[in-house]
Amino acid sequence: MLNISDVSMTYQKGKKEALKDVNLNIEEGEFTALLGQNGAGKSTLINILAGNVKKTKGTVKIGGYDIDKKELETKKIIGIVPQDTGYDFVFTVDEALKKQSGYFGIRDNKEYIDEILDALYLTEKRSARIRDLSGGMRRRFLIAKALVHKPKILILDEPTAGVDIEMRHTLYDFLVKLHEAGTTIILTTHYIEEAEKLCKRIVIIDGGKIIADEPKEELMEAFSRESIIEVHFEEELNLADFDFLSDYHPHIEDKTRLQLKASKKDLSKVFRQLSEKNMEFTNLVVERPKLEDIYLNIIKH
C-alpha cells in the first residue's frame, strides 16, 4: 500500500539531512505508529507523502503509484491530517467539506459528509464558521476534511495534540472503527500510550533514520525479556544488604521498595535467593515494560 525506498531529504544545499535512506513498507489494513522526538524526521516524511516537501532521492509508491510519475493518482489514495490546525477564515464547516469533496472530483457528497460529521460529533457545528470552533473541534474538522474522499490510507500527524482526554478517547474509538472498516492508518504522536493502545506496528525514527520497525507485540516481547521486579518491605532498606543480587541491578525506591531488573528465566532464581536469605517482603510486583519505556530505551541507545 505504501512503499518508501531509500528516501533521503537534505536541505541548506545538502549540509543538513532531514531523512537518511529511509525504507518503509506499509501493507494494506495496517495501523502503524510513527514515533520519534521533535525534529526526528516524522513530519518531513509525512510532508513528502503529502507533496509539500521534495525528497532529494529515493522512491515513494502509494497504492502502487510512484509519486514522481503518477502524483495525481496518489492524491486520491491518501488523506492527511496535518499537525497545524490551519483553517479558512471565510467558510463554514459544511461549505469547507463540500469544497474539499469538489477538489477530489466528488460533486455530490452530502450523505458521506453527514456520516463523517455524525461520527466525529460535529453535526451541530456544520453551519458554524471554522474560525468559531474550539481547538478540539477544529482537530476533528481536519480529520473530517481528510476523509471526505474515502482515502485508503489515512495519515494523522499528532491528531490529539491539545485535545482533552474525553475527546481523545472519542477519537480513538473513531480511528479503531475506521481501521476495522479497512483503512490503513499511520499515526504520529507524542502520547506513547496512544500508540500502545491503537497501533499494531511501531516504527521509531531518530535523526532521520528508522531505528526500529516491529510489530508492537514482538517489540514488547523482545523488551519484556527484562522485567522490572519490585519487592516491597515494611522496614527501611540498606542497599549493601542486597549485594547477593548485584547481577540484577538492585536499586532502592522510597526507602522500602527494592527494584531489580531480571530476565524472565531469572525470575524464579531471584525469588529463591530472596527466600534463602529469609527476607520477608509484603508485596511483589513484576512489571512488564510499557511501550514508553521501550521507546525511551531505544531512543537513548
Add this chain to the structure above:
Amino acid sequence: MKNRIFYNRVGFSTLLNKEIHRFMKVPVQTVLAPLISNILYMAIFGGMLQTREVGIEGISYLNFLVPGLATMGAIFAAFQNPSFSIISQKFQNTIQDLNSYPISLAEKILAFVFGGMFRGVLVGILTYAATIFFVGYEVEHPIFFVLALTATSFVFASLGLIAGLALDNFEKMNFALAIVITPLTYLGGVFFEISKLPGLLSAIKYVNPIYPLVNVSRYAYIGVCEGNIVIHVLLTMVLVISSFLIAAYIFKKGVGIKTV
C-alpha cells in the same frame, strides 16, 4: 479524470468557484470600492481636464479617459484576486492544502488566473457602465473592448499569481502594489498621452506592460490610440502568453508552496 492537463474538471471548477466566491462574498470591498474610485476619477479629472490638451487630439477628454479607467480597474482587481488569495492561504496556514488535491498543475493555475480575470473583467465592465452617465454608451468596437479587458485581466491575474507565490505577507504585497503597479499604471497612459511627457518619462512606455494594454482598450473604445494598434495587439498577445508561462513555471517549481 483522464489526461494530465485536464485531469479533474470538478476539482478545477471547485477551485475556480472558490476564487470567485472569495471576492463575491465581500462585494463592497472588491467590486464597489474600485468602482466608486473610478467614478470619482471620472467626475474630478474629467471635469477639471476637459478643456486641456492631455488626451488625443479631436477626442473629448472624457471619452479618452473611460477606457483608461476601465483598464486600470481591471488591472488592480485582476492582480489582487489571486495574489491576496495566495497570501491569505499562507497567513491561514492552508496553502499546503493545494499540494494535496488531485488537480493538475494547469487546472490549478487556470483556476487562480480565471478567478482574477473574472473579477478584472467585471470591474472593467462596471466601470464602463458607470461612465455611461457621463459620456453615453457608444463603444467603437464592443467585442474588441471586452477582449481587451479580458486580455488585460488575464495578464494581471497571472502577475498577481506570481506575486502571491513569490511574496510571503500582506505588507510586501501592498508594497508591490504601491511601488510597482500604481506608478506603472499612472505612466501607462490611463490619464494622458504618454508622448506628451518630457524625455525619460515618455520613454518608460517602451518597458511598461500597461501601455499597450491601455491603448488596445482605447482603440476598441474610441477607434484611435497612441501609437500603432497592430504593435499594441501583438505586444498584448506576448504579454498574455509570457505572463502565463512565468506563472506556470513558478507554480511548478513550488515557489511559496513547497519546501525544496
